[in-house]
Amino acid sequence: MPIIEINNLSKSYRVYQKREGLLASIRGLFHREYRDVHAVRDVSLSVDKGEFVAFLGPNGAGKTTTLKLLSGVIYPTGGSASVMGYTPWVRENAYRRKFALVMGQKNQLWWDLPAQESFRLHQQIYRIDQRDFQSTLDELTELLDVSELLSRPVRELSLGERMKMELIAALLHSPEVLFLDEPTIGLDVVAQHNIQQFLRYYQEQRGITILLTSHYMKDIAALCKRVVVITDGTIKFDGSLAGVIDSFSGTKLVRLQLADRQSADGLEQFAEVESVELPKVTLRCEKSAVTKTLATVLQKYEVEDVSVEDPPLEEVIADLYATGAATEQATQEVSR
Amino acid sequence: MPIPPEPQHPSYAKVFLTFARNSLVRDMMFRANFLIEAVSSLSWAVMNVGFYWIIFEHANSIGAQTGWEKYEFFVFMGTTWIINSIVQAFFMPNSEEFSELIRTGGLDFAMLKPIDTQFLISLRKVAWSSLANLVLGIVIVAISLAQLASRAEDPWQFQPAMLVLYPLYIACGVAILYSLMICLAATSVWLGRNQTLYDFWFYITNFSRYPMEIYARGWGLPLLVVFTFVIPVLVVVNVPARLLAEPLSPRASWEWPLAGFTLLATLGCLCFSRWVFRTALLSYRSASS
Amino acid sequence: MSEAAALDGGRPDEKAGLTTRLVCWWTIFRIALEERLAYRGDFALGTLMRFLPIITQIFLWWAIFESIDGDLVGYSFPDMVAYYLLSMLGRAFSSMPGLASTIAKQIRDGELKKFLVQPIDLIGFFLLGRVAHKLAYYTISTLPFALVFYLCRDYFTDGWPSAYVMTMFCFSLILAFLLGFFMDLCIGLIGFWFLEVSSLLFIYMLFNFFLSGHMFPLDLLPSGIQAAVSCLPFKYLAYLPAAIFLGKIDSELLWIEMTTEVLWLVILICVARLLYGRGLRRYSGYGG
Numbered sequence: 001m002p003i004i005e006i007n008n009l010s011k012s013y014r015v016y017q018k019r020e021g022l023l024a025s026i027r028g029l030f031h032r033e034y035r036d037v038h039a040v041r042d043v044s045l046s047v048d049k050g051e052f053v054a055f056l057g058p059n060g061a062g063k064t065t066t067l068k069l070l071s072g073v074i075y076p077t078g079g080s081a082s083v084m085g086y087t088p089w090v091r092e093n094a095y096r097r098k099f100a101l102v103m104g105q106k107n108q109l110w111w112d113l114p115a116q117e118s119f120r121l122h123q124q125i126y127r128i129d130q131r132d133f134q135s136t137l138d139e140l141t142e143l144l145d146v147s148e149l150l151s152r153p154v155r156e157l158s159l160g161e162r163m164k165m166e167l168i169a170a171l172l173h174s175p176e177v178l179f180l181d182e183p184t185i186g187l188d189v190v191a192q193h194n195i196q197q198f199l200r201y202y203q204e205q206r207g208i209t210i211l212l213t214s215h216y217m218k219d220i221a222a223l224c225k226r227v228v229v230i231t232d233g234t235i236k237f238d239g240s241l242a243g244v245i246d247s248f249s250g251t252k253l254v255r256l257q258l259a260d261r262q263s264a265d266g267l268e269q270f271a272e273v274e275s276v277e278l279p280k281v282t283l284r285c286e287k288s289a290v291t292k293t294l295a296t297v298l299q300k301y302e303v304e305d306v307s308v309e310d311p312p313l314e315e316v317i318a319d320l321y322a323t324g325a326a327t328e329q330a331t332q333e334v335s336r
Numbered sequence: 337m338p339i340p341p342e343p344q345h346p347s348y349a350k351v352f353l354t355f356a357r358n359s360l361v362r363d364m365m366f367r368a369n370f371l372i373e374a375v376s377s378l379s380w381a382v383m384n385v386g387f388y389w390i391i392f393e394h395a396n397s398i399g400a401q402t403g404w405e406k407y408e409f410f411v412f413m414g415t416t417w418i419i420n421s422i423v424q425a426f427f428m429p430n431s432e433e434f435s436e437l438i439r440t441g442g443l444d445f446a447m448l449k450p451i452d453t454q455f456l457i458s459l460r461k462v463a464w465s466s467l468a469n470l471v472l473g474i475v476i477v478a479i480s481l482a483q484l485a486s487r488a489e490d491p492w493q494f495q496p497a498m499l500v501l502y503p504l505y506i507a508c509g510v511a512i513l514y515s516l517m518i519c520l521a522a523t524s525v526w527l528g529r530n531q532t533l534y535d536f537w538f539y540i541t542n543f544s545r546y547p548m549e550i551y552a553r554g555w556g557l558p559l560l561v562v563f564t565f566v567i568p569v570l571v572v573v574n575v576p577a578r579l580l581a582e583p584l585s586p587r588a589s590w591e592w593p594l595a596g597f598t599l600l601a602t603l604g605c606l607c608f609s610r611w612v613f614r615t616a617l618l619s620y621r622s623a624s625s
Numbered sequence: 626m627s628e629a630a631a632l633d634g635g636r637p638d639e640k641a642g643l644t645t646r647l648v649c650w651w652t653i654f655r656i657a658l659e660e661r662l663a664y665r666g667d668f669a670l671g672t673l674m675r676f677l678p679i680i681t682q683i684f685l686w687w688a689i690f691e692s693i694d695g696d697l698v699g700y701s702f703p704d705m706v707a708y709y710l711l712s713m714l715g716r717a718f719s720s721m722p723g724l725a726s727t728i729a730k731q732i733r734d735g736e737l738k739k740f741l742v743q744p745i746d747l748i749g750f751f752l753l754g755r756v757a758h759k760l761a762y763y764t765i766s767t768l769p770f771a772l773v774f775y776l777c778r779d780y781f782t783d784g785w786p787s788a789y790v791m792t793m794f795c796f797s798l799i800l801a802f803l804l805g806f807f808m809d810l811c812i813g814l815i816g817f818w819f820l821e822v823s824s825l826l827f828i829y830m831l832f833n834f835f836l837s838g839h840m841f842p843l844d845l846l847p848s849g850i851q852a853a854v855s856c857l858p859f860k861y862l863a864y865l866p867a868a869i870f871l872g873k874i875d876s877e878l879l880w881i882e883m884t885t886e887v888l889w890l891v892i893l894i895c896v897a898r899l900l901y902g903r904g905l906r907r908y909s910g911y912g913g
Binding site: 539542 | 697
């Protein structure tokens, strides 16, 4: 029985199209042009309890919108969704007590007050029993190593510390489902790593279900077994991280270690030469042609070592984003 | 003993107290600012008193035969300050922030909480410094009543019913103004940036700052009707001030029906604001990061 | 030539030619105007609402005049209404909503640093922005203003004033704009020394409102206070233009008033320059 079930979910909205120029601005006072943006179209997805799923996609692809739809913050224009048996946008208290949303770019803690005060407020709002509250808070602050910072005003915390506090605020009521929208954005490598480790530990301990969007491949590689690629509001891929490379990259990298004095001249006849740093040479060739190319090269050159690899994930994703952005431009419908 | 069921609703009173407490902690962190704010809102009030003082130097009542002579009018003005300061302390900062939350997408967090969103949005912060005017309002009312009670002809007399009716109608006035304000703030969902919210609020409530009799002439009558029955800002101060400043009986024939109507209007306004708020949430788009 | 390089304002001895400078100023002006026009809903509402307080004022004074006989310090009831309408017009020129707070905020957020880096003159930049702002406002609000004045034409019992008085009136409006701008600017620039100016701003606005004659004609004040208030620059923002139009100031005094106003303007420009120069030096001294 899946814990999150999404069927043909769609969300589109109209935006005011601002035109360049003074005259156009004045005209804009009397007559406005709108454009329909389809942020999410016909998304269907099902997630089982205890899964840690990553949403991958370029900016504006609809990842955040999907999370917001699942949080009940915005209403869909079509389709249905059910999280733990609730329809999110009905916004029942019972549902809202069971999940949490963390957004890396927005903060919910009171800026001028110590985080502790915001946590107390959460305790009241979620009606958390004092003993549970204290033990959860102790556990979380210890895991994230922020016990000393609890009484310091939030505005004095570093970005990483603030994010940790945001996480604590979101987890105080022990949600069963957690939505994370770019939780590590703007953080340095150490803070990123800390938060990754914490999330992995917490998710394994509690067995909660987490949906995460991130631009950092490291986050995703470290945390998620399942990856959903969204571009242009639709799901392009759903499977393992390795599967992303399989299905989106048509090429492989062949790395050769040439023998001494063997020159790399002429290799470009057989495959695209990625780099030459003698004695190392990297070739890129179509998946289907790997065996044939390799056979030819081995025959004609003196090679000491050879390996065949997938292209790096970042590269595949970057290509994916680039094609996604191109199609997005083409599919936005202009209307009045 | 059976295990109590998991509480579904937070205790609203406790949440509110936490809000009030947090706001106070925050205000006390910026103590100088707090003092300056209190002083500046007080000086605004004092300037208004000064203005009317000057007017009463030249005239002895607002309108002929309306009964709003100097001290009756100061009771009216004191009541205005009391009501406005309550609204400004509890609702104004939140309504302003509501527009901001809509614009920046910060409303997301409020909507996630298992608590009535309107409650959360309306009472998040308390501007304690605005309560300075509440004190001033009470002082003005008290002094004016003392003046009225000690005058030679037709002195003012205390009646026990005032103790119930005056606070009741103050509460009604606050509720009506709150409804209006939250409706205005909610329009930022459709209008985008809504800087003029505060202006609009000021201009509309401006009508409530004067005795309603002044509109009862010429082309003021349609205004009187609109601002009594459509947007009932005229009853906000007029009804409680009138109850206090003038003897309960005899009364003009229209006063008791007006008082009854005020109760209905309060209820209507609250329901309407709730409806507007909900509709606004439906249209909320959540500004992306 | 890049735009930043072209943005040379305050210093006439720089190499940039007059045309380049004009082009640059025009660009700034146009951007400011476009920015203002982008928020249509705000605009329409704001302009409409501006006239509501006048209505309550009319009724208040109507009621007050009912309980007294004849004039009030030389104002009849129609005069009083005309005064309020004219002072509104004065305020439309002299009020600078958000100017001081924007400057103070930019100082606080460090945004103002760009004026240290780019060859733009801050005061000129803000002045142009404000002119654009006002022009955008007038394009939208001329119609409602004309309508209200037309509807209320009966309150102007003396009809149009003479051409001379009219000229002085227009002149006083333009001076009111400049005076209002530099007063607000100075308050904003105080932000270099005090990070939190919002309260100061509020008190300034209060005095402005009360002492500029926006709340009531300054003639109503008791004579002692009136003499003191007359020495302050606030009265030029609303009271003076209205009083000129209504013929409350005879022609000899008019010249003195106008000269004093120009003097005030010069003083304020100097103060603003001084504050800006000192503030900027102090600002860059932080190094942060």
